[in-house]
Amino acid sequence: MLRSCTAGLRSIWALRGRREGAPRLSMDLQPARRLFSTEKVIHKDWALPNPSWSKDLKLLFDQFMKKCEDGSWERLPSYKRRSTQESEDFKTYFLDPKLVEEERLSQAQLFTRGFEDGLGFEYVIFKNNDEKRTVCLFQGGPYLQGVPGLLHGGAMATMIDIALGSCTGGAVMTANLNINFKRPVPLCSVVVINSQLDKLEGRKLFLSCNVRSVDEKTLYSEATGLFIKLDPEKSST
């Protein structure tokens, strides 16, 4: 397993620079102002295939894109940064202006999208609005290792949180997340996270998901989550 992952890592590094428009690591370390002037980086949709995607991931992606054709499913785009307006709206809920350095905040980005292609979180989420469920296709790269050769449980928890959150829509926060890790996930493998909204009670959204192998034979994890719709009248800080 380790050998195949090392090979994967080598090929990922070999692919660096070959992908048109792929941001270089050094670019991510540039001052925020320069990043924000780089339109391509802000508006780039990361939930699309890149050369690091395995055959399994590409195959599943194509299958779900087909399901999108009749409008029953949609692919959710994914950006590193929220729009200025969204960030401003969200700040009003949480951020005490005295505690925030604007310069720092302008560098903020979704941490799952902060890795170079293939090294961290490669994922795409498809949503079925009528059925109130999502399917997240996730390939965890070599920088997400926990126990040697295996995906870190925290990385899995992150993806579960995002997958469950994608079933909610709107401004919500995770209040509770319960995960049963049943089998370890091999690093660099692809898993499928099926999430659904089970119950809506006032501002409380109860969700659940399972994480399975591509062939559906292995159940890696099961989880439930409670998300709370934010109340604009309340500040959480």
Ligand SMILES: CCCCCCCCCCCCCCCC(=O)SCCNC(=O)CCNC(=O)[C@H](O)C(C)(C)COP(=O)(O)OP(=O)(O)OC[C@H]1O[C@@H](n2cnc3c(N)ncnc32)[C@H](O)[C@@H]1OP(=O)(O)O
């Ligand atoms: C507009 C812009 C949009 C932008 C859109 C961006 C989206 C970008 C997506 C990226 C995807 C990243 C996804 C990352 C998701 C996180 O990582 S979130 C970060 C981790 N979570 C947190 O830090 C949350 C910290 N907790 C809190 O801030 C507050 O507790 C909450 C969750 C906002 C709730 O506070 P509140 O609004 O004051 O609600 P509160 O009155 O306490 O509770 C409401 C109800 O929920 C119940 N409840 C609350 N907590 C719990 C709990 N833990 N267990 C059981 N019941 C609970 C209460 O008992 C109450 O029940 P009822 O009495 O109504 O029956």
